[in-house]
Amino acid sequence: MAPLILDRIPEQNNFGTNSLAAFRDACVASIEKDPDRAVFYRILADYADRLIDAYHQVPLEVPVVDRDFECFQELVGFALSAADKAPELQMKAVNAMASNKFF
Secondary structure, three states: OHHHHHHHOOOHHHOOHHHHHHHHHHHHHHHHHOHHHHHHHHHHHHHHHHHHHHHHHOOOOHHHHHHHHHHHHHHHHHHHHHOOOOHHHHHHHHHHHHOOOOO
């Protein structure tokens, strides 16, 4: 999973709508390239979309962006670590991601 999106994961110094859109697009493109992990890409793409929408609606203060970046990094790290586990563990990870504080 990592090579397909690793170079598109935004860093804190460029965490904004453009970098999130590039990341989302990489996730969506990866769904076809890596269908066995499509659910991880979809969850990450959907989360990036939520952040993009939030950032377009109102100007955000630095603490809000910092908090969002930490949550984003946590979700991406969780997906990357779970994607290569056994299918039953992947399902547990997907359920945990979908029911997490991020959504």
